[in-house]
Amino acid sequence: MEFLSQTYVALRGPTGAPQTALDTISRLSDRLSPSTLLADRRASVLSLKGLARDHKRDVGERAIPGLLEVLQNDAELDADIGKAVLDTLNHLCDTEEGSTEVKELGFKHTDRVLADEKATHKLFALLAADQTFYTRFGALQFLSTLLRNRRQIVQSYFLTAVAGPAGIIAVLEDRREIIRNEAITMLQSLISQSPEIQKVLTFEGAFERLFNIITTEGGIDGGIVVQDALLCVDGLLRFNASNQSYFRETPMAVVLLSLLQFPPNLPTHEPAPQQFALQFWDTQKGQNAGLVIGIIGMLVATKGANSGDLSPFTRCLLEMALASNAPSTLKTQSLRLLPINQSLPLSDILVTTYIPVPETNGEEWDRLEPTTALDALVELILNGEYSGLHSTRRDKEALELRATAAGVFESFVGQNDIRLLILQAMIPSEDGSAPPPVTPLLQFLATPPTSPLNPASVVSTQLAAILFAHLLRNSFRAKTLARSIKPPGAGFDAGQGSFFVPADGQAPAPPQPSEDEDDSPQTLIQLLNEHLSLALLSRSHASSSDREAREWDRLVTAYLTLLSQWLWEDSKAVREFLDAGGLGILVEPVNQTSESDVLVPGLCALLLGICYEFNREPGEVTRATIHPILNRLGIDALMGRITRLREDERLKAVSPESTVLPYPTSPHSQPGLKPETTGEAEVWFDWPFVDFLKSNYYTIQRGIRADPNSLSSSAGQTPETEILVASLKEMMRNQSQEIESLQSKLKTVLTEKEQERKALEVQISQLTSDIQAANEKRQDVEKEQEDLLVLLDELSSKRRRDKDRLREAGLEVSEDEGDEDEGEDE
């Protein structure tokens, strides 16, 4: 009880007189020094903890050095003092609660704690060494606070902390859920934007620990912990190539697929299993899955040019987007992450899609026949999810999904000749035997609009126009092919329910597509022409509601944008359009003046300009015919229309990333309009059209000013040269593609050659050394021979001497031939 009385003395002061809080705090702070008893220090910390609530400034000012000392010396030894000191420091550094002033104090205190690395190092050491619940918990919370306030400083201290990585791993392995969860929260900010820390923790096995947590928590069915753990995984990988190459080769990469129930070894020809395609989804699971998909997308994107087989990751994204019951946002995300390149066999791979059985609340599903991924993609774009079951959805998510899918379609058909193949399939065969099947894409363009408008088919037609423009844009060959498309029996087997029925008797006369004098089916341009005319008329009569008028406007926009992109640089198409009466259709809306109405007149003026500029084929309506009409409309007025079009919010709001706009965009134009459902959205233009307009409007405006006899302003071309130029342009495009591919081939050949050369060099040096060895050997042999000769010489002189001696001894000796030279050798 000694300490109690001492603390009491500290609180009351030695004289027993009441003292100010500041005095008390000073006294308590003094008692934190190591020279006092542990129990005394503990009591002081507890008191300071209480006082810190109301006297944050004073406690901070007086007590922080002492508290840090206690943290250093006592926290590990005494759990109570550990908890108390961590809580107190955490409170002093907190910047989340209280007035701005109090928050400022938090930063100030944080800076004092972080004045050197000691406190931070101690905190990590506590994580590594101390199992006590409150110590770990307190240390984690305090670290989180410090990281929130001064992340980079804490991060730099972490990198020098001997126990740093081990501490993190220890808390990630803690069996106590609260500790683990707190650790994951702290980890998120610790690794943020620090590749070094990300790598160190990877080395220490952080991925393995995180995946352990994720799987034991139930995978994506788990709760917020799983979400946080996945955020950590994402954080360790994103922008960190080194960690990605580590991760990619671990079994955990495959676990990502398993988390989504996608079998990693699924053969390409086998359908994805039902347990992947059909799952129960809730918000949390959607969020978890979104993170998994994000990580998969990252692995797929950085995989590099490792093309060839369809990787299971890409396949998973594809199946998720086209053939699953995942929430629309996940499908959109999957589509955005899908790498569009040569190795993505959209038109080869089959997917099995499902539609919900009505009235079963998503619990029963019908399996549909497998279709190619490309067909499923187009179906998704044109009809929305689940084979049109959701085609009336106008919410942002649903439209976003369809617009994103249209973007995938654009990138896909942008490669090589795929677009030509698709168009070719829409054309009747040469012998006219079998009419080509009416593709859904064609059907939506060929079907005349119905009145009253079916809202679902407006969106479908808009998207069909967008897709068709993707097929044609910038390709003379594609446009030429498209001109010979004649949708058979268009409009009469379209299966879109009601045909055009006058809304109230006073509607314009409907066109009679099939009762043409000649029986031959109409071309697509003729059909579009008629639909446009019909839609413009209906629009002017759609007095019923602003909403209805806006629907008509969107439809008109769809036709006009498609025609503008088609007729651009295609004088044959212009001819066809004019011959079908296009001029009359366009003039009327341009001439209308209405403050609220900017889009349709602007687009009509634009198309009119294109018709004038590219009207270079002989025919009834010539440039000379159009010119006076332009003058009557007023050249400046036309310019103004086009300029105002460019300034419309609905166009300006479109970017490569966003096509879907909130309903109604530029609301001031029609103040009465309100969204009918929450989150209602709308589509007007896609980015490629906006881009087309921005790049070409100047040419069009200049063209409008030009004299009818002037040559094309693009470069004074006759129709023939124009076509020639267009086809040359295309040829150049193809050739430059070819050059590129040849260059890359050349490169590979060169590297091969280089390798060969190296191999040869090695061989040469080998041979050189062989030769050298051979030479040496030969020299050896020569030397040996020389020695032998010398020896022989010696022998023969010896023999001579012997003979001489024999002769001297009077014995008979045979004569040697060389005897004459004898004397010289001696």
Added chain:
Amino acid sequence: MAGISWHYVLKFIITGDAAVGKSSLLVRLTDQRFLANPDPTLGVEFGSKLITIPEENKIVKLQCWDTAGTESFRSITRSYYRGAAGCLLVYDVTNRTTFESCRTWLADVREHADPHLTCILVGNKVDLCASEDGDAPRRREVPAEEGERFAQEEGLLFVEASAKSGENVQEAFERAARDILAKIQQGVFGDDRSPGVKTSRPTNNNLTLDQAGSNGRCCT
């Protein structure tokens, strides 16, 4: 994905002075390439390679952390020592200073790493001493015998190699890996006693996650 089959994962670190060719050795191992102008390593880079040890009939996955030689990264790179099973200590045979630094590097490794860590001393850039090579032959400043002697004194493996020609590069890693496998067999690294060694068993656990995942719903 069926390709993930290995018996052991071994964590390696590669240390030594700046510009001795640590990254080049790793790139040679993993990509069979040589870069004439690699960037100096900042911090640490990862690379990996599957190798087979035929005598043991074992497939080993080498996870290599290539560290920066520059002094300023010391504190960061040190964090990697503790968890490694193997270490390539690299010097440049044409630069005596880098050899002399090895003593310091080794002390550092010894201080922080697992005591059972296998270390191989690698004298790199021997291609420069091959005198026949016409382009500016550089003087060898560290005789092979000297490297050998130092390695023996310190209980290190030793090899001379060239990241440029590829000579002895894979061998260096293989010799170290063999040595570690031998240690495993002697029970020095009991089951996962070292953070630098992982046997294939835990991976199998990982793979069963598949099933755990698919059954997940009925279990919850």
